[in-house]
Amino acid sequence: MTDARKQQGEKLTEAEAIERAKQGDAAAFKVLYDLHKRRVYSLCLRMTQNTASAEDLTQEAFLQLFRKIGTFRGESAFSTWLHRMSVNVVLMQLRKKNLPIVPIDDTLEGDEEGTVKKEPGAPDERLTGAIDRLRLQNAVDSLPPGYRTIFVLHDVEGYEHNEIAEMVGCSIGNSKSQLHKARLKLRELLKADRAEKARK
Amino acid sequence: MNCPEFERDLPECVEGVPSPEQQAHLNSCPTCSGLLLDLNSIASQAQMLSAADEPSAAVWNALEERLWSEGLIRSAPAYLPAEVKPSFMQRWRAAWLVPVAAALAVVAVVKLYHPANVGDKNPVATQSQPQAQAPAPAQSARLKHKPALSHEDQQWLSTVSSRPPAQLAKFRSDLDQANAFIEDAQQSLQEDPNDVYMQQMLMNAYEQKQMLYELVVDDSSH
Amino acid sequence: MSTAKCAAKFVTVLTLAGVAFAAGDARKDLHFKVGKHPAISINNPYGPVVVKAGAPHEVVINAILHSDKVEIDQSQSHNRIDIISHLLQGADQYSGVVEYQVLVPADASLSIHSENGPVHAENLHGDVALEGGNGAMEVLDCGDGHVHVKTLNGPVTISNVRNGHVEVVSMSGDVSLNSVSGPYVAVNSNTGKIEYAGDFGGEGEYSFTSYTGNIEAVAPAYASIDVTARSSQGRVDSDFSLEPKHTPFYAKAGSYFSGTLGKAASSVKLMSFSGKIHLKKRQ
Numbered sequence: 275m276t277d278a279r280k281q282q283g284e285k286l287t288e289a290e291a292i293e294r295a296k297q298g299d300a301a302a303f304k305v306l307y308d309l310h311k312r313r314v315y316s317l318c319l320r321m322t323q324n325t326a327s328a329e330d331l332t333q334e335a336f337l338q339l340f341r342k343i344g345t346f347r348g349e350s351a352f353s354t355w356l357h358r359m360s361v362n363v364v365l366m367q368l369r370k371k372n373l374p375i376v377p378i379d380d381t382l383e384g385d386e387e388g389t390v391k392k393e394p395g396a397p398d399e400r401l402t403g404a405i406d407r408l409r410l411q412n413a414v415d416s417l418p419p420g421y422r423t424i425f426v427l428h429d430v431e432g433y434e435h436n437e438i439a440e441m442v443g444c445s446i447g448n449s450k451s452q453l454h455k456a457r458l459k460l461r462e463l464l465k466a467d468r469a470e471k472a473r474k
Numbered sequence: 475m476n477c478p479e480f481e482r483d484l485p486e487c488v489e490g491v492p493s494p495e496q497q498a499h500l501n502s503c504p505t506c507s508g509l510l511l512d513l514n515s516i517a518s519q520a521q522m523l524s525a526a527d528e529p530s531a532a533v534w535n536a537l538e539e540r541l542w543s544e545g546l547i548r549s550a551p552a553y554l555p556a557e558v559k560p561s562f563m564q565r566w567r568a569a570w571l572v573p574v575a576a577a578l579a580v581v582a583v584v585k586l587y588h589p590a591n592v593g594d595k596n597p598v599a600t601q602s603q604p605q606a607q608a609p610a611p612a613q614s615a616r617l618k619h620k621p622a623l624s625h626e627d628q629q630w631l632s633t634v635s636s637r638p639p640a641q642l643a644k645f646r647s648d649l650d651q652a653n654a655f656i657e658d659a660q661q662s663l664q665e666d667p668n669d670v671y672m673q674q675m676l677m678n679a680y681e682q683k684q685m686l687y688e689l690v691v692d693d694s695s696h
Numbered sequence: 697m698s699t700a701k702c703a704a705k706f707v708t709v710l711t712l713a714g715v716a717f718a719a720g721d722a723r724k725d726l727h728f729k730v731g732k733h734p735a736i737s738i739n740n741p742y743g744p745v746v747v748k749a750g751a752p753h754e755v756v757i758n759a760i761l762h763s764d765k766v767e768i769d770q771s772q773s774h775n776r777i778d779i780i781s782h783l784l785q786g787a788d789q790y791s792g793v794v795e796y797q798v799l800v801p802a803d804a805s806l807s808i809h810s811e812n813g814p815v816h817a818e819n820l821h822g823d824v825a826l827e828g829g830n831g832a833m834e835v836l837d838c839g840d841g842h843v844h845v846k847t848l849n850g851p852v853t854i855s856n857v858r859n860g861h862v863e864v865v866s867m868s869g870d871v872s873l874n875s876v877s878g879p880y881v882a883v884n885s886n887t888g889k890i891e892y893a894g895d896f897g898g899e900g901e902y903s904f905t906s907y908t909g910n911i912e913a914v915a916p917a918y919a920s921i922d923v924t925a926r927s928s929q930g931r932v933d934s935d936f937s938l939e940p941k942h943t944p945f946y947a948k949a950g951s952y953f954s955g956t957l958g959k960a961a962s963s964v965k966l967m968s969f970s971g972k973i974h975l976k977k978r979q
Contacts, residue, residue: 297548307537316525328529329533333540337540407519407523426523429516429517432524
């Protein structure tokens, strides 16, 4: 693409931006940043629950990416590479702060956080209707940190259990178990939220 | 298969296809089928949350600065407009500082030429709180450095030069504190012009300095 | 006026004043008739000024002058009264002292400028504007109006002010707010401490900022606030477990916390450049 065309405002493709960024082109960095900032930031925000931390971690993730962009050969999708880097940055931060990433023991019986509570004889009502994004967001924010990490990585960001297990340092079984408990907990939270809304 | 057995195998059911046994139970149990539908719904709707939020512009500003400082950016953008969009500080100075500085200058000039009509003044003491003869050590200690005095500041100090030394020292200490606040806030804003909190802090710093000018000069005129 | 009424008034004035006459002191009593919402202004370089709510439609001023080197200039223009302690040649911080005890209608607007003396305003519902240098400033049991306090170095105490618009600016005077609530409460301090004890009620906007002064706010567990705290170089702490919130604003550097309690009815911003910030839970 010639400079003249660019001056007309045509956007770079991701591949073109990557090559230009390797040459140190400022605008190319901006293009890559704009393409992926929302996903990286949302991940950081979901995991840390804090906008200031999320913005710091977003900056750090992109900085690490851009430092290494010269080594990117295109073997995998750029977004996958960036995303994995972001997850590592966030997990490192959580570890630094000694915050729980995943509960170690997923075999606790009667774990109140995960089991479906049912009154004897009472029907378990369905979560009817569409799930509101904001309510789901609030419910995810209310999850215990360990459940939230697995839920965000799997259901929100699309990682497989084997990838999650490798990233967070747990077993695949643990990852599956925590995910299940997270979804059950979310169901409870969303139902409670709906019930409160109906009362008002 | 009963409900507890189904719930035990539920994780696999959600992620994959129910077995014939599980499907048979689902067909006959509205509670378990409702639960499965809800969990599937949550899992599928979760993708709404991906890329749902946007970081503030300051993230890129800070990142860009780091990229420059680490030498990762080696050339200015080839196809962006040549003129640089004025930074926040430049716009802020033009839009805000001029009226603020003008207001301060007006106050200083008006009070500067107001005739004083009070006789000799001795070191001031409050009715119930004797004043220290020197600036409070705690305040001086807090200041990392004394900001330089502007021309307006020097003129302002000259309007109160007839005050007792201890009082003058107190005024000077207050002025240094006010200027230090302004300087620190300005410096922070230069590093991050989009920091809305620091913008508020700078306005507060100017408000304090204006109060200092007004109160001290008001006292001089009586 | 009957003798009995005069005596009662004199006793009342003495009780309110509670001052002792020293040799050389001179008393001056002033009495003004005013209409609704009068405006009273007092400028007193040295000496205390105490203002309380009295009868409607009259302003009563009892002043004790500590020497003949100070005189009181008074003027009334319709509903506006101006009182100035005029220092004469040779006056100093002792001889220039005038002590004021003032009764005003509760709906009066009050403006007091005192370089060195303490100022106390109580039970008023009009606008109150106090300016001082080193003396303590106190506002008590006022509400519904604007309360503006400016001080260089004297401490400021505002207690039991409801439904008010409160603004305080201080250089090094410590500012203490107790049971203060309203649509707008703002404190801007340089090195003075800011202390707040109250419920942040009134669905108001609360803003406490300082350069280096520490900020401490004590709120009950039932407080309903949307709070943001940030210190660029100091520490911030919260005793509350805040509900996280998603905000486009952020703090790039320094310590920071942000979240909501209850229904987040009031907005609370605690900001300092290098002071410590602590949001405490009332025990």
